[in-house]
Amino acid sequence: MALSGWIKRAGERIGAWSAEIKLALRVTIAGVLAYAITRFFSMPQGYWAVITAVVVMQASVGGSLKAAIERFSGTLAGAIYGGVIAAVIPHGSALTLGIGIVVAVFPLALLAAVKPAFRVAPITSLIMLLPPTGQVIGPLASAIDRVLEITLGNVVGVLVSLFVLPARAHTLMTEAAAKVVSLNANLVTVFIDELTAGPTDRPALQKIHPQIRSALKKAEAAAEEATRERRTHLTEAPDPEPLIRTLYRVRHDLVMIGRAASSPLPDPVLDRLKPSLMALHQATRTLLLNLSDSLRQHTKPPDAEAFRAALEAFTGEADALRADALVRELSAKAFGQVFALGFAFEQFQKNLSDLLARTDELASRRTTTAPWA
Secondary structure: OHHHHHHHHHHHHHHHOHHHHHHHHHHHHHHHHHHHHHHHOOOOOOHHHHHHHHHHOOOOHHHHHHHHHHHHHHHHHHHHHHHHHHHHOOOOOHHHHHHHHHHHHHHHHHHHHHOHHHOOHHHHHHHHHOOOOOOOOOHHHHHHHHHHHHHHHHHHHHHHHHHOOOOOHHHHHHHHHHHHHHHHHHHHHHHHHHHHOOOOOOHHHHHHHHHHHHHHHHHHHHHHHHHHHHHOOOEOOOOOHHHHHHHHHHHHHHHHHHHHOOOOOOHHHHHHHHHHHHHHHHHHHHHHHHHHHHHHHOOOOOOOHHHHHHHHHHHHHHHHHHHOHHHHHOOHHHHHHHHHHHHHHHHHHHHHHHHHHHHHHHHHOOOOEOOOO
16 A cells, blocks of 8 residues: 555656656757767767757757757857858967957857857857867868757757657647636635735735746747747647737736735625625636636636626626715725726626637647647
8 A cells, every 4th residue: 555655646746747857858869869870970079969959959849949040050150250260360379369269259249149049159169269179170171060060969959859759839838828827716816815804914925926927937938939830830729929918918907906905895895795706706716727727738718607697796786886875984995996896807807708719719729730740
């Protein structure tokens, strides 16, 4: 029994780290494959191909493509420019070598500062000027070798990312989006607790908000890589940008709800609104959690009818307060809080409907990749 329990827990931990384990396997396979190819062709400095294959391997195919393009463009620029500098400027003495280093590095360092895609260019240029000890080849041959080695590493890295346990950026994006939505469900719970309970120091919010920001950044980064996959026809999935924009709009709506929930409702108002508010809370939380599952599993979004009915009931109760004598006894702050809460939830409903539509679009056009993926 103890052994079976340990095996089960180990399996759960491995499952939780499946994406990281797959990436580690791809990186290892890419490095070993690049090394085998360089040994087969007896490349003098094949380690550059191995390093490149490892460097370009990213969490998704789109990320690997971006890294490969940047690595190749930076290496090509650095090899050409560094080779020219090595051929034109004598560097037999310490003084001339120092001058050559300044001329070789500064312009490319400036280029890399303006365009980060060329950040390896200064390094390659410097290598052209300072070849490894014992290497006796000309600048042109050195530049050609470097470009060939980096190209080989790029090709190996991209091919491994395509064929070996491929991870699509759209999948990573929807997983991050699902996490955002599930965290939003927790956020709504915190807000309702603050409206119905006593004042708090908001410790839960200090934990949830950074988690949501982190998940949104991951989703946004994956969306950028997914866009690259679409441009290279590696997927027929929908444009990822509308999903990201909608997630941010929903986020802004929840910020508005949070501001309206910054203090508990007055007791007379709470007695009147609590039943409909709690029903709205339950419907909202259920919808968000089910929506998170739909995003993660690429299935049709859940039905939002229960949420709409709960929101309609709550806004109806809030509107009824206008004709109630209770309103005359409310402070301006409490009066504004009630209707700000209703307005924020109505805006939340509109953008949540858009998020449901984006989820339906993803489910209708499940990621279709090239045959080799």
